[in-house]
Amino acid sequence: MDSASLREFLENTHLNNAEAKRRRLTLYFISYIGGFIMAALAVQNLARGDHYLAFWLGFFSFSVFANAALSHIFKNSNIFYYIAGFVVAVMVAVITITGGYNNTGLHFVYPIILIQIIIVRFRAAIFYVTGTVVVVAFIVYNQESIPANYRGEDVSRFLIALGCFIVVAFISEYFWHKSRKEMMTDNLEKLRQANSDPLTKVPNRRFLESVYFERAMKNPADYFPLSVVVVDIDYFKKINDNYGHDVGDKVLIKLATLMKKAIRSTDVVSRTGGEEFLILYPKTSLSVAVKLAEKIRVEIEKSPYTEGDIHHSITASFGVATALTDININAAIKLADEHLYEAKGAGRNRVM
Incomplete structure (x- = not known):
């Protein structure tokens, strides 16, 4: 979006x-x-x-x-x-x-x-x-x-x-x-500024909680099953430590842009904090969401950050879950978070 x-x-x-x-x-x-x-x-x-x-x-x-x-x-x-x-x-x-x-x-x-x-x-x-x-x-x-x-x-x-x-x-x-x-x-x-991340220009957590999920609950037929994908950049702290926060910001912008291009028009990429993003796939089953997340993972892996003498490979870990009804949204996000930690524990750069 x-x-x-x-x-x-x-x-x-x-x-x-x-x-x-x-x-x-x-x-x-x-x-x-x-x-x-x-x-x-x-x-x-x-x-x-x-x-x-x-x-x-x-x-x-x-x-x-x-x-x-x-x-x-x-x-x-x-x-x-x-x-x-x-x-x-x-x-x-x-x-x-x-x-x-x-x-x-x-x-x-x-x-x-x-x-x-x-x-x-x-x-x-x-x-x-x-x-x-x-x-x-x-x-x-x-x-x-x-x-x-x-x-x-x-x-x-x-x-x-x-x-x-x-x-x-x-x-x-x-x-x-x-x-x-x-x-x-x-x-x-003013609403757009309040609901978007100033760095990456994608929607922020406020947008998800006060706008998107509220609208999804009012019109459940248009959104559920709603698949959520938690994305976390691997070893992002090393990027900031080795190249500085300016480069770290550019990496965040690069990944946000890449994910926006990879999703469908009905999907949403949002930045929920630090190096973590949340992708929402409305009317999408768990199996389809896993395939879409894997496609983005591969795209990130193939797109290293290059600037001057810097050539740094980037990977990300993904946790996927699906909310079948509006009462399952928070549970699905929590479950996707758990799957993300499983992906990191299993060696990172993978979809769980």
Whole structure:
């Protein structure tokens, strides 16, 4: 996992989850509050004898409640936001046609059409709102066959005011999204720095414990069986003692780069401390993980560190274990550690 992949992983884990939660809560709040208001108005119009308007208000109240209820069941689906936007478009059209109470329905168009801008994603909202305004304009300029009766001067002023309202709302929404994106980018970079090793640029232990394993436990089907490989550079202290810590750092960078190139796009190489690394192989059995670790071991053995007069052979020892479920992660890492010590005790430069 390189820096770009780490940023994407963190964005999908933290920032996109926060945005999805914000949109979902906004949908629920607007749906339930709006649904109750429309239900109350439906009862009021029913008592007033306007059965036609009462029916439509009741229908829209039921629709938004049902849409919100279904979104509780299918939480990962975005279709309910677009259904809500479509319901709003139909609602605006019906209110414009009926005229509401004493032809005052147009006053409700302003807050209702704002829902489309808030709930539907910015670009999609442009099409939703444009289509809704076109329908409203067509209705108010062709009043011959509708119950409502609007004066010509009221129609023109309403459309001008509505246009100004929409422009201001979109400008506000645009700059809100822009400032939020800038804050997200800044927060994402801070998250990346906090979750990556500054020397090798691979994820660190904090990333594993607070991000990767947490996500694996939330989506076990995408990760388990999860094979873990503990990697430790053989006789690394001798490298530091003989050539200095600068060379030791370069060796760590070299091995991290080599392992990143050797793994698959779904796998993760992390530095867990000193000369020790941890490789994670999601959806990988123990036998396959052993073969993949052996491939890396051979690659390391074939890649000595060379710089000027320095030509130093490098080897590493590997311990492998597999977690079958999320409750076995820590046990698997502990077992892989034990296998690593077995590999060192057996002469190093091997996979156990």
